Amino acid sequence: MFDEVWDLTFLIQANYGEDVEPMIKAAGTDITHWFDPKTREPKMYINPHTQLKEYFAPNGPYLHLPPSGPSSSFQPTFDVPYMR
Secondary structure, X not given: OOOOOEEOHHHHHHXXXXXXXXXXXXXXXXXXXXXXXXXXXXXXXEOOOOXXXXXXXXXXXXXXXXXXXXXXXXXXXXXXXXXX
């Protein structure tokens, strides 16, 4: 993304499961369009069904994206993946 290649192997192995499936589906592709070009944060939109502001996740919610509503199960304790 943004003309950089990230090795997410360790991140995926350490968190293998449903939360990393969207990243696995996108492996080897450019996912820059998932992010705001100015802030480089994940893009957001208003969900037309709930009227809540949510993260843009075309392959489904992925690891490190907080839920759109309150959740006691989300734990924002993670490391930044290695960039090469």
